[in-house]
Amino acid sequence: MLKTFPIGGIHPPEHKLTANQPISYLPVPASVTIPVSQHLGAPATVIVAKGDYVRTGQVIATSKGFVSANIHSSVSGKVSKIDTIIDSSGYKQTAVYIDVEGDEWIESINKSSEILTEIKLSPEEITKRCLETGIVGLGGATFPTYIKLTIPAGKKCNLLIINGVECEPYLTSDHRLMLEKGEEILIGVSILMKALKVERAMIGIEENKPDAIDHLTKLASSFKGITVHALKVKYPQGAEKQLIKALINREVPSGHLPLDVGAVVQNVGTAFAVYEAVQKNKPLFERVVTITGNGLAKPGNFVVRIGTPVSDLIEAAGGMPGDTGKIISGGPMMGKALRNADVPVVKGMSGLVVMPLEESERLEVQPCIRCAKCCTVCPLNLEPYLLMKLAEKGLFEKAEEERITDCMECGSCSYCCPSDRPLLDYIRLGKSTVIKMARERNTK
Amino acid sequence: MSNLLNISPSPHIHGEETTRKLMLGVVLALMPALLTSVIYFGAGALIVVATSVSSCILFEYLLQRFVLKKPISITDGSALVTGLLLAFNLPSNLPVFIIVIGSFVAIAVAKMTFGGLGNNPFNPALVGRVFILISFPVQMTNWPVPAGIKTGYADAITGATPLAIIKEGLKNGESISQLMHKVPTTVQMFLGKMGGSMGEVAALALLIGFVYMLYRKIITWHIPVSIIGTVAIFTTILWLRHPESNASPVFHLLTGGVMLGAIFMATDYVTSPMNPKAMIIYGCCIGILTVVIRVWGAYPEGVSFAILIMNAFVPLMNAYIKPKRFGEEVKYG
Numbered sequence: 001m002l003k004t005f006p007i008g009g010i011h012p013p014e015h016k017l018t019a020n021q022p023i024s025y026l027p028v029p030a031s032v033t034i035p036v037s038q039h040l041g042a043p044a045t046v047i048v049a050k051g052d053y054v055r056t057g058q059v060i061a062t063s064k065g066f067v068s069a070n071i072h073s074s075v076s077g078k079v080s081k082i083d084t085i086i087d088s089s090g091y092k093q094t095a096v097y098i099d100v101e102g103d104e105w106i107e108s109i110n111k112s113s114e115i116l117t118e119i120k121l122s123p124e125e126i127t128k129r130c131l132e133t134g135i136v137g138l139g140g141a142t143f144p145t146y147i148k149l150t151i152p153a154g155k156k157c158n159l160l161i162i163n164g165v166e167c168e169p170y171l172t173s174d175h176r177l178m179l180e181k182g183e184e185i186l187i188g189v190s191i192l193m194k195a196l197k198v199e200r201a202m203i204g205i206e207e208n209k210p211d212a213i214d215h216l217t218k219l220a221s222s223f224k225g226i227t228v229h230a231l232k233v234k235y236p237q238g239a240e241k242q243l244i245k246a247l248i249n250r251e252v253p254s255g256h257l258p259l260d261v262g263a264v265v266q267n268v269g270t271a272f273a274v275y276e277a278v279q280k281n282k283p284l285f286e287r288v289v290t291i292t293g294n295g296l297a298k299p300g301n302f303v304v305r306i307g308t309p310v311s312d313l314i315e316a317a318g319g320m321p322g323d324t325g326k327i328i329s330g331g332p333m334m335g336k337a338l339r340n341a342d343v344p345v346v347k348g349m350s351g352l353v354v355m356p357l358e359e360s361e362r363l364e365v366q367p368c369i370r371c372a373k374c375c376t377v378c379p380l381n382l383e384p385y386l387l388m389k390l391a392e393k394g395l396f397e398k399a400e401e402e403r404i405t406d407c408m409e410c411g412s413c414s415y416c417c418p419s420d421r422p423l424l425d426y427i428r429l430g431k432s433t434v435i436k437m438a439r440e441r442n443t444k
Numbered sequence: 445m446s447n448l449l450n451i452s453p454s455p456h457i458h459g460e461e462t463t464r465k466l467m468l469g470v471v472l473a474l475m476p477a478l479l480t481s482v483i484y485f486g487a488g489a490l491i492v493v494a495t496s497v498s499s500c501i502l503f504e505y506l507l508q509r510f511v512l513k514k515p516i517s518i519t520d521g522s523a524l525v526t527g528l529l530l531a532f533n534l535p536s537n538l539p540v541f542i543i544v545i546g547s548f549v550a551i552a553v554a555k556m557t558f559g560g561l562g563n564n565p566f567n568p569a570l571v572g573r574v575f576i577l578i579s580f581p582v583q584m585t586n587w588p589v590p591a592g593i594k595t596g597y598a599d600a601i602t603g604a605t606p607l608a609i610i611k612e613g614l615k616n617g618e619s620i621s622q623l624m625h626k627v628p629t630t631v632q633m634f635l636g637k638m639g640g641s642m643g644e645v646a647a648l649a650l651l652i653g654f655v656y657m658l659y660r661k662i663i664t665w666h667i668p669v670s671i672i673g674t675v676a677i678f679t680t681i682l683w684l685r686h687p688e689s690n691a692s693p694v695f696h697l698l699t700g701g702v703m704l705g706a707i708f709m710a711t712d713y714v715t716s717p718m719n720p721k722a723m724i725i726y727g728c729c730i731g732i733l734t735v736v737i738r739v740w741g742a743y744p745e746g747v748s749f750a751i752l753i754m755n756a757f758v759p760l761m762n763a764y765i766k767p768k769r770f771g772e773e774v775k776y777g
Binding site (some may be wrong): 007010012090169241245251252253254255256324325326327328332333334335336337338339340353355357359360361362363366367368369370371372373375376379380381382383385386403406409411414415416417418419420424425428 | 449450451452453454455456457458459461462463465466520522560561562563664713714716717718719762766767768769770771772
């Protein structure tokens, strides 16, 4: 029996259309729009002005406060304006617009393709490098990586878990990266192990990627302390707490972090970015994005400069199908619908799913038949039907008692509801209200 | 961008399951038992099913159209399931007017007065059944013997159910070993060749439906297994203590409505608990009540009453029996 997490979970159709499409480089676009907030935490502060010439890899906005990240230029050229945009999160924020001129990288970046295995930096230097190069969690949460590498006093990390699960349907960017940059990823993992001062790292990969499992298992034999583990295909296994439960059978207590069970979880994409940052001194200004959808002529996996308009990617995939009804940034289970194709690619964008109109419309809501499917699939053993009802009626204290804030919004409940009820919509409403209530209570 | 895109919160995909598909799955799971019923009880079984199903659907339509003035929901399949289950709980020679009354009580009283699908506290089919059992005790305990597919409707030969034979016999001072000669063999009971409600007799056919529903993930194992398990354990204890005054657990499981009740009636979505822990407690209570009514009660059979009694406790169970949440009460150093 392959390992998996025991409670709940679903198995939506995989649609991994691009699993066999090698990663290719998307040409540098004519202009980029780089938002200053591409991470969890405070937006970075812009340090360039209109008319400035910037080079690829140059810092254009510096991190502000503890939870924040540097933003680098992904191209070389002139800053045409600094303005607000509505980005893929749907919020207005400041962005730096750059008109591309050539592709001149800052000198400190090692542009050779040689694989550097020797880790010269000390743990503290690694953490500092991650801060400088603007590395954030590339699985989608975009939590600044250097913070995860800074273990608070009193806590102890004894295991690094690398997330190669990619449980969202359609997405294949991590899969391709594991196949094509396996060695770099493993060096990245070793770097993270060194920074965290741990002896052991486990890489979890779902069994629908047997080639990646084989490839990394072979490579890992020459790396000390790194093991690769095949996992049963089940959504949401890529969620930190579910992955930890699956791999080491420990439950992160409600309201706590993986570190409380001695683990730190990083995505394979992040491990690769850390390799490039530490070994090549390359800031995070490009990433692998899967552009996919059943209607696209040429879906694929591309290395894309941050700030590239989504429409460029769609063009590279064969153009926007006429019946497009929705574009999702991220996977179809947890991703965000984009308002249009003009928004720029950001650090957290692991994929784009182009969905036909027919599939993009919600179905009519029917009465709850109390079939309990939402309770059965909830990976946290919550009762979504009840949470929805409580949120609907404004009974937020009760919702808090029913642990509405534990919900990680994986969407399994809404996915499986036979009456098409918007369970997660209401749970989000309840959750945000409860969080606000708790905050007000604490400030009193 | 010329064309507007849809924006909605995640998830952006939806599973294939719909209420209608689930209901039709239940209907399909009931088909082996219906077929067996027609083979043993003939045309009567078909007449009862047709009357019950059509009147349930008709009453739902009429109420929604003319009384409640709400959208018509008869296509969701729930009235169809109620109609089928009501029929399964009736003798195959029951007069049409009684079936229509039962259907009316099931749909109008037990379902629509509470707000329709999803809101009724009691299983509609069982409410309908119990209502006519109390109102028409003679017709409702007048069971046709399984004489084969050619059995007529009104002229069917009738007899007692195995449970009634045992109940009467024990009252008259006969012992179980004497009474066992008067009831069908275990194999006959397993296949359904005995007197009883038209859909409850065939354990084998009902179990096929159970396996199908488990495979389709329409229901989980918790409620049926805990009911059947409790009945088996409870009756085994009684049987081992006084084998001459208590029927064997096999007899108890194969006769009456245990299988139909455990697999199809108690698992009714709307009226059963929402989490596995509560489901098991609910199932165990139904099992205990069933045996208590059968062994010590006035009626030979108690599954319907047991389920209806436990239906009343479901809201309470949902409120107080909670699943163990992920990450709850875990202690790590």
